[in-house]
Amino acid sequence: MDTRFLGIADLVETPSVAVVVDVMRAFTVAARAFAQGAEKIVLAESLDEALALKARHPDWVALKDGPPAPGFDAVNSPGLLRSVDLGGRTVVQKTTAGTVGTLAVKEAPMVLCTSFVVAExxxxxxxxxxxGRVTFVVTGEDGQADEDLACAQYIARRATGAGTDPAEFLRRAAGSRAATELTEGVRQGAHPDDVALCLELDRFPFAMVAAWEDPLMVLRPCTVPSPADDAPIRQTGRRGPGCGAPNT
Known part of the structure; x- marks a missing residue:
């Protein structure tokens, strides 16, 4: 498997397989939302679009980066999300990195969104x-966020089937600028448990697949069997192309 690691601004062509990484905190939050029963996550291009979707669908849950704001139900924090009832609901997510990176590769035949909690x-x-080639989109800090790069590199090695000690990759993420800012309270809309929750390796047993469901980019969980399991890969939810995107 040929891999490359690019920032959002470095994407000059549509990749065949894109893995969008946002550890702190968009795709840790997304994974937790699915674990708490969310049916799907709509990735919004802007705050205005998120609010417009919420206005058209009052039962949807809208969340954003930063502090609470009128019209939004939650913020982009895995710790704070634990108190939100998401059973069977649709979440609208708008963040400064993860959702932007995913929309930048929306034309790719296969788009995965990930973090440490769904790495395996x-x-x-x-x-x-x-x-063939897999493009990891490192969304934070113009492609330099060490927590995202560490996660991407770890998944790339695991994707080859190699036995890889996660300790060094998790250490890098724990020492990253994002982790420091969350720990020190620099970032608003955070919970004291956020960093620890973002570093829970393989906390959830599913991957997350994003696909264009006209006119929206929608993220859904995808159950992946263990290597010894003959069961087919299965995407939960009622729509979308399924987890089994064509081999590329």
């Missing part, structure tokens, strides 16, 4: 479905 499931899906 993502690697397993890549092993079974991805061929």
């Amino acid at each position: 499931a993502t690697a397993q899906l890549l092993r079974t479905r991805a061929r």
Whole structure:
């Protein structure tokens, strides 16, 4: 498997397989939302679009980066999200990095969104479905966020089936600028548990697949069986192309 690691601004062509990484905190939040029963996550291009979707669908849950704001139900914090009832609901997510990176590769045949909490499931899906070049989109800090790069590099190694000690990758993420800012309270809309929750390796047993469901980019969980399991890869939810994107 040929891999490359690019920032959002470095994307000059549509990749065949894109893995969008946002550890702190968009795709840790997304994974937790699915674990708490959310059916799907709509990735909004702007705050205005998120609010417009919420206005058209009052039962949807809208969340954003930063402090609470009128019209939004939650903020982009895995710790704070634990208190939100998401059973069977649609979430609208707008963040400064993760959702932007995903929309930048929306034309790719296969788009995965990931973080440490779904790392192994993502690697397993890549092993079974991805061929040729895989582009990891490192969303934070113009492609320099060490927590995102560490996660991307770890998943890339696991996708080859190699036995890889996660300790060094998690250490890098724990020492990253994002982790420091969250720990020191620099970032608003955070919970004291956020960093620890973002570093829970393989906390959830699914990958997350994003696909264009006209006119929206929608993220859904994808159950990936263990290597010894003969069950087919299965995407939960009622719509979308399924986890089994064509081998590329």
